[in-house]
Amino acid sequence: MTPPTPRTRGEELLLARISAAAGRAHLGRRLATYAAAAYRPHGRNGLFRAIRYLPALVRYGRSDAARAGAGARLDLYERGMTVAVKGRIHVVRYDTTAVFPRRTRPPHDASGPGATRTYTLIDVDRKRIVLQGRPGHGDAEAWEREIRRAVTHAQLPPALAALDSGERIDFGDIWLTSERIGSGETSMPWSQVRRIGRGEEPVVITIDGKRHRLGPMVSNIPNPFVFWAVVERLRADGRSDRP
Numbered sequence: 001m002t003p004p005t006p007r008t009r010g011e012e013l014l015l016a017r018i019s020a021a022a023g024r025a026h027l028g029r030r031l032a033t034y035a036a037a038a039y040r041p042h043g044r045n046g047l048f049r050a051i052r053y054l055p056a057l058v059r060y061g062r063s064d065a066a067r068a069g070a071g072a073r074l075d076l077y078e079r080g081m082t083v084a085v086k087g088r089i090h091v092v093r094y095d096t097t098a099v100f101p102r103r104t105r106p107p108h109d110a111s112g113p114g115a116t117r118t119y120t121l122i123d124v125d126r127k128r129i130v131l132q133g134r135p136g137h138g139d140a141e142a143w144e145r146e147i148r149r150a151v152t153h154a155q156l157p158p159a160l161a162a163l164d165s166g167e168r169i170d171f172g173d174i175w176l177t178s179e180r181i182g183s184g185e186t187s188m189p190w191s192q193v194r195r196i197g198r199g200e201e202p203v204v205i206t207i208d209g210k211r212h213r214l215g216p217m218v219s220n221i222p223n224p225f226v227f228w229a230v231v232e233r234l235r236a237d238g239r240s241d242r243p
Contacts, residue, residue: 017089018075018082025091028078034139037132038072038085074143083129090123094154098122098222148225155226171227183214190234
């Protein structure tokens with residue numbers, strides 16, 4: 001059995017900084033470490049949005065055009081993660097972050113499996129960090145799956161609790177209550193919603209055979225995996241109320 005390669009002095013110092021940052025944010029026990037490509041987007045284009053049921057204001061601006069990411073180290077903990085890239089350590093808490101997954105496909109690979117998946121996350125300092133991965137390449141599928149699971153686990157219960165107490169929760173331009181789904185001043189009761197389409201398009205709701213556009217592109221919805229979990233719960237409740 002080949003013995004593990006000893007860490008360099010630089011690696012030891014980086015690990016100490018990561019552990020200290022995770023400790024200050026109370027992320028709990030380290031669960032896994034992955035390699036990824038990451039970068040900090042520049043500029044503040046786009047409209048900043050808030051997710052109302054979170055205890056902190058989460059803001060998001062659309063990132064610049066995709067670029068080659070630098071090598072990064074991802075350390076996943078019980079309650080969050082750290083991203084070490086270009087000497088800086090970003091700390092992300094699962095209960096307060098906003099995640100914007102996006103799939104991009106190069107022109108020469110329009111129908112193949114080579115799509116690049118990017119995850120824009122908001123760290124505890126309200127800074128954006130973008131992770132990049134390709135299915136079947138390295139650890140991307142593992143850390144993508146864990147981010148979705150952990151954020152849903154942290155944010156779904158308080159979202160449902162807020163709805164049960166009569167509050168409204170916002171996912172970007174779309175808002176939800178226990179009785180209605182809407183965007184801006186337009187809304188409809190859950191009991192009338194027959195279908196909600198998913199995909200990289202505006203959210204489309206079918207009511208009595210008619211399709212209605214609602215809100216932005218799905219890729220602009222913060223934490224879409226939480227959004228769809230809440231929608232399924234509310235749709236089920238709406239169906240149970242139908243005569």
